[in-house]
Amino acid sequence: MSAATKEPLLMEKIVSLCKRRGFIFQSSEIYGGCGGVWDYGPLGAELKRNLRDAWWRTMTRDRDDVLGLDASILMNPAIWKASGHVDTFADLMRECTLTNKRVRADHVDPQSGTAMRFSGAESPTGWKSARVIEALLKNGEHIESFRKRVRAFIAQNAGESAGAAELIVLLGEEKIEVVEDSVDFHPETGGRLNEARPFNLMLRTFLGPTATEADVTYLRPETAQAIFAQFKNVLDSSRIKVPFGICQIGKAFRNEVTPKNFTFRSREFEQMELEFFIKPDEAIEAVHGRVAVYAEGVDLSVPQDDWGWEMWHRYWVDQRTKFYNGIGLSTDVLDYHWQTKEELAHYARACVDILCQFPFGTEELEGIAARGDFDLSAHQKHSGKPQEFFDEPLKMAVAAWDDARRSAFVEKKLAEQRDKGAQGLPEEETRHWCERFFKGNYVPHVIEPSAGLDRLALAILCTAFCEEVKTDDKGKSETITVLRLHPRVAPIKVGIFPLLKNKPELVAKAREVHALLRKSMVCFYDETASIGRRYARQDEVGTPFGVTVDFETLGEQGPELQDTVTVRERDGGAQHRIKISDLPAWLAQRLA
């Protein structure tokens, strides 16, 4: 992961452009806003739609092995129990008042020492804080090393304004009390913990007008769980076989602690997720005698029968990269982060983040995780409904095994699970898994490419944003703004202009051209201001082409140029003289 140079000023310009030209507005602005949510204006709505459509086309319409789904946002809360979302965040949490670090209320180890209090702190930089600080001087700890620790945490919290930690002066130090086995201090930092309170990042709501506790459900925190919950229905209704995928685009909601960086981290956002179900490696090996192994430079373009989870994972990283390249995010603004063993969730085998360079840093656009059979198995267990796929070739292959080979297979599985320790399956479940496997049944594994649509829209805007200083003949220079959007995602494809608006013939002809083109693409007709200004307006919103109707179009320079128009390119400003009748095809070719 490269540390991109942060450019807060650039971000401000982009935010300003987004508002000025109708891409993105603050939600509920006339009432003072609403934290962490944003609205898309006319051009933003088109941009987002183009991105959404491009994803949908690439992921399902252009493929034989991925099907679409459009599930509801509200679901049975049991889904969030099964997925682990409810439990993970239903805990009571306490925060350290010194560092704001959070701990589970029931996970605080008792400590002994002397509780100390400071009335505030100040620094030679002029920074001052009147916040009362309480922390535990642990038994045996030297008072100076204690003070040093407190200063370091204060400096960290205060940011740049407080300056160096060692220069901070602690004010009004006093001993409060000697404590024995207290659970009111953070086990690592020693800071006083505040009151315990529930911490849930899911948005709670009530399904049904009585709004009692029995009606509680949640706005989905991710779209993926609906795909798992409908896995069997899609499988049974679509005559499709593993490997195959189910994809979905939709809103998701999270009570983010800190929404930030414009639309990048919002509380309401749109996700584009694919769950691609694959055979377990054991099934590949049973049928094909081997599992293909990834090696640098191996061909990932066409899926093969002997691919296990690793190849499929690599395949999707490759596919997703090609998608981004195709809508204007070139390889030089993208980056990859392969999560380390420590970062991975316990059920995940691998996870790659595809990152993009934003003005505020290099941040995640998409995560592609190999999640094993964790999700479907969890739903199978919680719902009591089988989530298995019956694999005919597997059944045939295993039918040929003798008893010795079967028991060796079982022993090997048991050993694998034992090696995983607490994370491994109990012996009984492993034996059951093997039994089902021998009959050709298994819970498919899954590769999950999960992307944020709002993040993508922001990435597209940020990377397209371009300022140029232009100097005219008189030496007067000004800064012009161009959005170099890929024609495929640009909200407006072509601007149509009569050279002058006070000549009815020009206006009529331009309106004709507009009527012709709007049938196949988003157009913008503009007859006000000078022609240069109209070009500039379109440049600023990323319109790739401009069409100008002039006096030659009307035949003033003879029949040669009659019914031709000037087509002007946004990037480079090159002009072409094109027959009106050829325009739709000429433009369509360049917008594909």
Added chain:
RNA sequence: GCGGGUAUCGCAUAAUGGUAGUGCAUGAGCUUCCCAAGCUUAUGGCGAGGGUUCGAUUCCCUCUACCCGCUCCA
């Protein structure tokens, strides 16, 4: 959630305890106008709520939103 900062027409900015100004943008008009041209003209603003005051955009308090740094990010 903590600390720091910001809030003035759509955008960018100025000044002020006493009728809030400018540039750009926007609307109307003139112009044979191909890269933000010129001229005329119009619309439009002190984030919300309290307090101090004869009078508050300005001073004080509270709230809200946004930005930066921590923190969080299934």
